[in-house]
Amino acid sequence: MANCDSCPSKDGCNKGDSCMVENNPLNQVKNIIAVMSGKGGVGKSTISSLIACELKNRGYRVGLLDADITGPSIPRLFGMTNKSVEITEDGIYPPQSVTGVYVMSMNLLTEYEEQAVVWRGPLIAGAVKQFWTDVVWGDLDYLIVDMPPGTGDVPLTVMQSIPVTGIVMVSTPQNLVSMIVSKAVDMAKKMNVKVLGVIENMSYITCPECNKKIEVFGENAAQRAAEKIGIDLLGELPLDNDLMELSDEGRVELFGKMKEDFKSIVDEIINKINK
Numbered sequence: 001m002a003n004c005d006s007c008p009s010k011d012g013c014n015k016g017d018s019c020m021v022e023n024n025p026l027n028q029v030k031n032i033i034a035v036m037s038g039k040g041g042v043g044k045s046t047i048s049s050l051i052a053c054e055l056k057n058r059g060y061r062v063g064l065l066d067a068d069i070t071g072p073s074i075p076r077l078f079g080m081t082n083k084s085v086e087i088t089e090d091g092i093y094p095p096q097s098v099t100g101v102y103v104m105s106m107n108l109l110t111e112y113e114e115q116a117v118v119w120r121g122p123l124i125a126g127a128v129k130q131f132w133t134d135v136v137w138g139d140l141d142y143l144i145v146d147m148p149p150g151t152g153d154v155p156l157t158v159m160q161s162i163p164v165t166g167i168v169m170v171s172t173p174q175n176l177v178s179m180i181v182s183k184a185v186d187m188a189k190k191m192n193v194k195v196l197g198v199i200e201n202m203s204y205i206t207c208p209e210c211n212k213k214i215e216v217f218g219e220n221a222a223q224r225a226a227e228k229i230g231i232d233l234l235g236e237l238p239l240d241n242d243l244m245e246l247s248d249e250g251r252v253e254l255f256g257k258m259k260e261d262f263k264s265i266v267d268e269i270i271n272k273i274n275k
């Protein structure tokens with residue numbers, strides 16, 4: 001199945017015999033964006049979903065691969081916990097969200113949402129690989145990969161076995177100034193995967209009375225921290241009660257229609273990919 005014809009990296013590939021990517025001939029995926037964070041709970045799944053939704057709103061064909069096998073949260077954010085995949089001789093067909101984002105997640109394969117996946121590393125890495133090789137994504141403009149936190153087995157498998165176009169880092173202000181994000185950036189560089197930049201999540205709050213931006217961590221702190229690490233700041237997202245509520249209710253798709261903040265972040269991502 002090592003099919004270079006359907007590989008999104010075929011024009012710029014310099015891996016030669018060291019390439020470990022297997023491509024499914026049924027898939028033509030133009031761009032793959034992996035969303036990564038140094039540590040957990042910083043909003044990586046939320047931001048992966050928002051990127052997918054905004055790209056979908058713009059008319060692109062979009063898929064969302066939940067590579068967090070043991071802690072999958074994408075189906076819940078989209079209210080898809082009662083959906084399941086269709087398995088045929090061709091492979092696994094991912095279900096679509098309300099707005100038409102194709103979603104693949106371990107939680108669409110387990111019998112019930114709370115079912116724990118008690119697997120060791122190699123099995124987990126194998127499942128992630130299969131989400132790329134055995135899922136019939138078809139023709140996609142963008143595939144967003146929501147990685148598990150950190151720099152462990154799964155991020156390594158994703159970078160080795162999926163032809164990632166670029167990585168979007170997600171951080172909160174406290175973590176951006178620590179070495180955690182730097183480690184993730186360092187990993188991407190070692191694996192020769194382009195880092196598109198960082199999104200600082202929960203960066204500020206907006207005053208509910210006067211709409212003033214309150215930068216709890218200091219003015220331009222995110223910009224300064226990103227410069228220190230040597231990556232571009234793609235944008236900042238506030239701590240937003242609507243986002244939290246919509247996510248909890250499985251209606252994350254409605255957020256993009258309500259808020260403008262995220263649109264310029266996605267503009268930046270598209271610009272960086274096309275550079």
Ligand SMILES: Nc1ncnc2c1ncn2[C@@H]1O[C@H](COP(=O)(O)OP(=O)(O)OP(=O)(O)O)[C@@H](O)[C@H]1O
Binds near residue numbers: 149245
């Ligand atoms: N900008 C935001 N404003 C308010 N709440 C947010 C924001 N971003 C994320 N959250 C909330 O923070 C929690 C953690 O977010 P999320 O699950 O996306 O993080 P994660 O980094 O993917 O976590 P994990 O390490 O478990 O994969 C969720 O309850 C989510 O709704």
